[in-house]
Amino acid sequence: MPKVLVSDPIDQVGIDILSQVATVDVKTTLSPEELIQILPEYDAIMIRSGTKLTKEAIEAGKNLKIIGRAGVGVDNVDVPTATRMGIVVVNSPEGNTIAAAEHTLAMMMSLSRFIPAANQSLKGGKWDRKSFTGVEVYKKNLGILGLGKIGSHVASVAKSLGMRVLAYDPFLTAERAEKLGVNLVDLEILLREADYITLHLPKTKDTAHLINAERIAIMKDGVRIINCARGGIIDEVAIADAIKSGKIAGIALDVFENEPLEADSGLRELGDNVILTPHLGASTEEAQTNVAVDVAEQIRDVLLGLPARSAVNIPGLRPDVWQKLKPYLQLAEMLGNLVGQLAGGRVDTLNVKLQGEIANSESQPIVVAALKGLLSPALRERVNFVNASIEAKERGIHVTETRDPSVEDYSGSIHLTAHGNQGQQSVTGALLGKSEIRITSINEFPINVAPTHYMLLTLHRDMPGIIGRIGSLLGNFNVNIASMQVGRRMVRGEAVMVLNIDDPLPSGLLDEIVHIQGVTDAFVVKL
Ligand SMILES: NC(=O)C1=CN([C@@H]2O[C@H](COP(=O)(O)OP(=O)(O)OC[C@H]3O[C@@H](n4cnc5c(N)ncnc54)[C@H](O)[C@@H]3O)[C@@H](O)[C@H]2O)C=CC1
Numbered sequence: 001m002p003k004v005l006v007s008d009p010i011d012q013v014g015i016d017i018l019s020q021v022a023t024v025d026v027k028t029t030l031s032p033e034e035l036i037q038i039l040p041e042y043d044a045i046m047i048r049s050g051t052k053l054t055k056e057a058i059e060a061g062k063n064l065k066i067i068g069r070a071g072v073g074v075d076n077v078d079v080p081t082a083t084r085m086g087i088v089v090v091n092s093p094e095g096n097t098i099a100a101a102e103h104t105l106a107m108m109m110s111l112s113r114f115i116p117a118a119n120q121s122l123k124g125g126k127w128d129r130k131s132f133t134g135v136e137v138y139k140k141n142l143g144i145l146g147l148g149k150i151g152s153h154v155a156s157v158a159k160s161l162g163m164r165v166l167a168y169d170p171f172l173t174a175e176r177a178e179k180l181g182v183n184l185v186d187l188e189i190l191l192r193e194a195d196y197i198t199l200h201l202p203k204t205k206d207t208a209h210l211i212n213a214e215r216i217a218i219m220k221d222g223v224r225i226i227n228c229a230r231g232g233i234i235d236e237v238a239i240a241d242a243i244k245s246g247k248i249a250g251i252a253l254d255v256f257e258n259e260p261l262e263a264d265s266g267l268r269e270l271g272d273n274v275i276l277t278p279h280l281g282a283s284t285e286e287a288q289t290n291v292a293v294d295v296a297e298q299i300r301d302v303l304l305g306l307p308a309r310s311a312v313n314i315p316g317l318r319p320d321v322w323q324k325l326k327p328y329l330q331l332a333e334m335l336g337n338l339v340g341q342l343a344g345g346r347v348d349t350l351n352v353k354l355q356g357e358i359a360n361s362e363s364q365p366i367v368v369a370a371l372k373g374l375l376s377p378a379l380r381e382r383v384n385f386v387n388a389s390i391e392a393k394e395r396g397i398h399v400t401e402t403r404d405p406s407v408e409d410y411s412g413s414i415h416l417t418a419h420g421n422q423g424q425q426s427v428t429g430a431l432l433g434k435s436e437i438r439i440t441s442i443n444e445f446p447i448n449v450a451p452t453h454y455m456l457l458t459l460h461r462d463m464p465g466i467i468g469r470i471g472s473l474l475g476n477f478n479v480n481i482a483s484m485q486v487g488r489r490m491v492r493g494e495a496v497m498v499l500n501i502d503d504p505l506p507s508g509l510l511d512e513i514v515h516i517q518g519v520t521d522a523f524v525v526k527l
C-alpha cells in the first residue's frame with residue numbers, strides 16, 4: 001500500500017478517501033526538520049497553508065508522486081522543484097471560494113461597524129455607543145485587486161449592497177468585467193477612487209509589496225483595506241504607519257507575511273480600527289469538506305495511475321477527456337520512444353501532428369506523452385508526464401504541433417517527426433479498434449505493425465533476395481522472428497521492413513545487416 005502523510009488539519013472525509021488506497025499518517029505538529037526526516041517514506045503528502053514544502057523538503061521526498069494542497073494558494077510549495085522531480089502538485093481551485101469571499105465581506109462589515117471592538121467593549125462591562133459610530137458601504141467605491149474566483153464573488157455581493165465596484169486585474173478580459181458589471185481600471189485609478197480596497201490576487205514576485213508606502217500615499221484619506229489573499233502583498237510596516245498617521249481609517253487582515261503572526265508583532269498593538277484573524281478565510285465546515293474531498297480524490301486517483309483534474313504543474317484532464325485520450329497517450333508515448341531511437345539521440349526538434357478525428361482534441365497531453373516516450377530511453381523512470389516538457393526544454397528540444405483533420409486512413413492517428421544524430425525520421429501510429437496500437441508508417445513508408453519489445457527495422461532496395469538474406473543472417477545467430485512487415489511506395493523502389501524479434505540482437509549483427517548489398521540503413525529498437 002502507498003503511504004500518504006497528512007501534515008495539516010484536514011477534514012476526516014478526506015482521510016477516509018485516502019484510506020481506500022493508502023496507509024494514511026496524520027502528523028500535524030511536525031517541525032521542518034522532522035518533516036524532511038520522514039518525507040522519504042511517503043508517496044504523497046496532503047497539506048494546507050501550515051506546511052512549507054521548500055526545495056529541501058521536496059528534494060527529501062524521493063518517493064513523492066503527488067503533493068495535494070487542500071485549498072487554493074500553492075505559494076507554500078516550491079512548485080518548480082516539484083515539477084523538476086516529476087511530482088504532480090494539485091489544489092482545490094474552487095472548494096473554498098465562497099468561504100474566502102464571505103470572510104472578506106464579514107471583514108468589510110466589521111471594519112465599517114467596529115463589531116469586534118464593540119463586542120469586546122460590551123463584554124468588558126461597558127455600554128459605550130458613541131465610540132462605535134460606523135460608516136455605510138452603500139454607494140461607496142469598492143476597489144478589488146484581482147478579479148478571479150473570490151474577487152468576482154465579492155464583486156457580485158458588493159454590487160447587491162449598492163456599492164460601485166472597480167477592479168484591477170491585468171489578466172482579465174474587458175468582456176468578463178463587463179459581464180460582472182465591474183469597471184476595469186488601472187491600478188492608480190483604483191487606488192485614488194476606492195473607499196474600500198480588497199485584495200484577491202496570488203502572491204508572486206510581481207505582487208509582493210504591491211501595497212506599499214508610495215501607493216498608500218495616493219489612496220483616499222480614510223480608505224479601508226482588507227487582505228484575505230496573502231501576507232506580503234501588503235507591506236505591513238507601511239500599513240501600520242498609515243494607520244498610526246490616520247491616513248487609513250481601518251484595515252482587516254486575515255493573512256500575514258509570517259504565519260503564525262509573531263507574538264510581538266506590532267500589528268497586534270494597533271487600535272480598534274485594525275481587525276486581525278488567524279488565516280480563517282477557508283475555515284468553514286463547507287469549504288473544508290469541499291477541499292478535503294477535492295484533493296483527497298485527486299491523490300487517490302494519481303496513486304491509482306489516473307490523471308489529476310486540477311494539477312497546477314501539468315494540464316489537468318477531465319475524466320471523460322482522459323478516457324478518450326488515454327489510448328492516444330499510450331500511442332504517442334510509444335511513437336515518441338520509437339522516433340527518438342530512429343533519430344539516434346540528441347534530438348533537437350520534434351513535430352507532433354494530430355490527424356483525423358483527434359486533430360481537434362486537446363493536444364498538450366499528447367505532446368507531453370510523445371516527449372515522455374522520446375526521453376524515456378535516456379531518462380528511464382525519471383521522466384514522467386509532469387516533467388517531460390521541462391526536461392525537453394532543458395535539452396533544447398524545439399517542439400512544434402500541427403493538425404490535419406483531413407487524414408482519413410484511420411479514425412485518428414499521430415505523426416511524429418524528429419531530427420537527431422541520425423537525421424530526420426518520422427513515424428505514424430493509429431489505433432485498431434479502441435486501443436490496439438499500430439505503427440502505420442515509418443519515414444512515410446506505409447506499414448501495419450503491432451509494436452513489440454524488440455524490433456529490427458531496415459531501409460533497403462525492394463529487390464529479390466534481400467529479405468531472405470536478412471532472415472538467414474538472423475537465423476544463423478539464433479534470433480527468432482515473430483512477424484514481418486514490408487512497406488514500399490513503388491515496386492523495386494525504396495522499402496522499409498519491420499521485423500518483430502523475440503530476442504535482442506547480438507552485438508555486431510546490425511553491422512553485418514547494414515553491409516548486405518541493397519540495405520541502406522538498419523535500426524534496432526527496444527520499446
Ligand atoms: N485567506 C484564505 O484563507 C484564503 C486565501 N486565498 C487566496 O486568495 C487569492 C485569490 O484566490 P482565487 O480568487 O481563488 O484565485 P484566482 O486565480 O481565481 O484569482 C486571482 C486573480 O488575480 C489576478 N492577478 C494575478 N496577478 C495579478 C496582478 N499582478 N495584479 C492584479 N491581478 C492579478 C488573476 O488574473 C486572477 O484573476 C489567492 O492568493 C489565494 O491563495 C484563497 C482561499 C482562502
Ligand SMILES: O=C(O)C(=O)COP(=O)(O)O
Nearest residue numbers: 048049050071072073282
Ligand atoms: O486556500 C488558500 O489559499 C488558503 O489560504 C486557505 O488556507 P488554509 O487551507 O486554511 O490553511
